[in-house]
Amino acid sequence: MSEKILELKNISKSFSNLIANDGVDFDLKKGEVHALLGENGAGKTTLMNILYGIYKPDAGEIFLEGKKIDISSPRDAIENGIGMIQQHFSLVPSFSVVQNVALGLKELGIIPDLSKVRKRIVELSNRYKINVDPGAKIWQLSAGEQQRVEIIKLLYVKSKIMILDEPTAILTPQEAKGLFETIREMTANGASVIFISHKLKEVLEISDRVTVLRHGKVIGTVETKGSNENDLARMMVGRDVVLKIDKKPSHPSKPILKIENLHVIGDKGIEAVKGVSLEVKGGEILGIAGVEGNGQRELGEAIYGLRNYTGNIFINGSKVRSGDVLERIKNHVAYIPQDRKADALCGGLPVYKNLFIKAFSSPVFSFNPYLFYPEKLRKPAEKLVKEFSISTSSVDQEVKFLSGGNMQKVVLAREIESEPKLIIAVHPTRGLDVGAEEFVYNVLLAQKERGTAILLIAGDLYEIFNLSDRVGVLYEGQIIGYSEPDESHIEEIGLMMAGVKNEDKI
Ligand SMILES: Nc1ncnc2c1ncn2[C@@H]1O[C@H](COP(=O)(O)OP(=O)(O)OP(=O)(O)O)[C@@H](O)[C@H]1O
Ligand SMILES: [Mg+2]
Numbered sequence: 001m002s003e004k005i006l007e008l009k010n011i012s013k014s015f016s017n018l019i020a021n022d023g024v025d026f027d028l029k030k031g032e033v034h035a036l037l038g039e040n041g042a043g044k045t046t047l048m049n050i051l052y053g054i055y056k057p058d059a060g061e062i063f064l065e066g067k068k069i070d071i072s073s074p075r076d077a078i079e080n081g082i083g084m085i086q087q088h089f090s091l092v093p094s095f096s097v098v099q100n101v102a103l104g105l106k107e108l109g110i111i112p113d114l115s116k117v118r119k120r121i122v123e124l125s126n127r128y129k130i131n132v133d134p135g136a137k138i139w140q141l142s143a144g145e146q147q148r149v150e151i152i153k154l155l156y157v158k159s160k161i162m163i164l165d166e167p168t169a170i171l172t173p174q175e176a177k178g179l180f181e182t183i184r185e186m187t188a189n190g191a192s193v194i195f196i197s198h199k200l201k202e203v204l205e206i207s208d209r210v211t212v213l214r215h216g217k218v219i220g221t222v223e224t225k226g227s228n229e230n231d232l233a234r235m236m237v238g239r240d241v242v243l244k245i246d247k248k249p250s251h252p253s254k255p256i257l258k259i260e261n262l263h264v265i266g267d268k269g270i271e272a273v274k275g276v277s278l279e280v281k282g283g284e285i286l287g288i289a290g291v292e293g294n295g296q297r298e299l300g301e302a303i304y305g306l307r308n309y310t311g312n313i314f315i316n317g318s319k320v321r322s323g324d325v326l327e328r329i330k331n332h333v334a335y336i337p338q339d340r341k342a343d344a345l346c347g348g349l350p351v352y353k354n355l356f357i358k359a360f361s362s363p364v365f366s367f368n369p370y371l372f373y374p375e376k377l378r379k380p381a382e383k384l385v386k387e388f389s390i391s392t393s394s395v396d397q398e399v400k401f402l403s404g405g406n407m408q409k410v411v412l413a414r415e416i417e418s419e420p421k422l423i424i425a426v427h428p429t430r431g432l433d434v435g436a437e438e439f440v441y442n443v444l445l446a447q448k449e450r451g452t453a454i455l456l457i458a459g460d461l462y463e464i465f466n467l468s469d470r471v472g473v474l475y476e477g478q479i480i481g482y483s484e485p486d487e488s489h490i491e492e493i494g495l496m497m498a499g500v501k502n503e504d505k506i
Contacts (some may be wrong), residue, residue, distance in 0.1 A: 011060030018393040022216040038213035039433040040405025041391030052084040077110040083159035093139040144175040234386030237435040250469040252281035262311035272298040274477035279452040287468030295477040304335040334420035352381035388413040410433035
């Protein structure tokens with residue numbers, strides 16, 4: 001496994017005054033998994049976008065099997081055997097898996113023989129242990145299943161180098177295990193993988209080597225064997241990171257959120273939440289655990305008024321209307337949604353407007369929508385950018401140009417700083433680096449101290465253990481039971497996540 005298949009030499013890339021990559025050297029051996037680690041905004045995605053031909057570097061060279069190559073488009077990259085799975089997939093929702101794989105295949109000609117494509121998909125999915133139904137339409141598939149289709153696409157064109165940019169961020173722990181099996185199968189067959197993740201446990205489990213970037217520069221490359229979570233965290237952020245948070249006991253006050261017999265229909269027209277009742281008091285964090293797709297998204301959206309429902313929701317003692325977001329905003333409800341790009345940010349607006357977008361409904365702005373004083377918002381926006389360490393060239397930068405983790409920080413800064421009485425947080429630390437994660441945990445715990453009620457819907461059990469005072473498990477749209485949020489109850493919670501009720505245990 002010593003043969004170098006790829007070498008990036010002295011790669012630099014700037015966006016106006018921001019240096020995203022600064023003289024980066026990186027190499028990849030045949031059959032290895034090389035992890036790329038770094039804080040939010042360190043330059044990981046930029047480096048991979050250069051390798052995949054999306055960005056042109058300002059300086060530097062790329063060598064493939066010893067030969068210098070020029071990559072000026074993803075097509076060039078694919079022809080050189082380099083494939084990338086980005087965080088936002090490029091699949092056509094109304095097409096089937098077979099049709100999506102066939103799209104862009106050159107050898108198929110004008111009238112493609114889809115039965116050939118289907119046959120090969122089945123072969124590939126058997127060989128690489130990828131469970132996917134070739135006839136299914138993309139819109140019917142979960143995010144994890146869609147990712148498998150993207151992997152099949154790469155395997156179909158015999159990619160030798162696979163770039164996976166935070167592939168596990170959207171996966172359940174079980175799905176992540178499946179992905180790792182596929183990765184092992186791919187490397188055993190001679191492919192090489194560049195793996196980006198903020199989850200240090202995963203990096204230690206799957207990679208052979210780790211390269212750490214900080215502020216666009218390589219801090220070092222280490223063998224995974226002999227490394228550990230603390231060493232990697234320190235290399236990433238330049239200081240020790242507390243990976244386990246000290247949680248203080250709660251002193252709950254009166255109920256802030258009360259839900260009675262909530263029923264919500266999901267996007268596919270099927271009931272996704274089936275009679276949930278729950279209560280979250282001020283000064284308390286209620287964690288909701290569960291395998292993704294059991295109604296979490298719909299529950300969060302219904303509470304925030306983004307989705308219609310039947311049943312009752314009370315905020316601070318008064319009943320709120322179904323499907324009325326403005327009423328929630330007026331009631332000081334903060335919402336951190338699952339999909340930040342689709343549901344929380346306006347990509348084309350600058351950072352400072354995104355940070356204060358909820359204030360637009362306040363009398364100052366609604367008085368006259370044309371009367372808008374940017375100067376008044378810039379200063380407080382700059383303060384938030386500093387507090388939340390949002391890496392951006394300025395508060396005028398359009399949000400769509402921020403790194404994934406920094407977009408998440410914009411949402412968190414806006415929602416947490418709005419002095420909420422209730423926070424609905426769905427996967428709040430998704431895509432954040434370990435330093436930022438520690439920061440968000442502390443901010444949420446501080447909110448709890450000041451009496452805010454927090455409903456935390458998360459896929460990561462350790463996140464739930466770190467923060468929650470109680471944990472409920474959502475299974476097939478119902479709260480199947482409650483448990484203590486600590487590791488000694490992990491088995492009980494795991495069983496409930498699989499649909500086994502507390503009283504079913506013998
Ligand atoms: N097209 C662009 N225009 C302007 N700035 C950009 C552009 N693309 C990236 N950047 C900036 O370059 C820096 C590096 O971003 P990049 O996406 O590479 O970070 P990252 O390491 O992948 O972070 P994350 O872990 O949050 O995904 C960020 O500050 C980002 O705002
Ligand atoms: Mg990134």
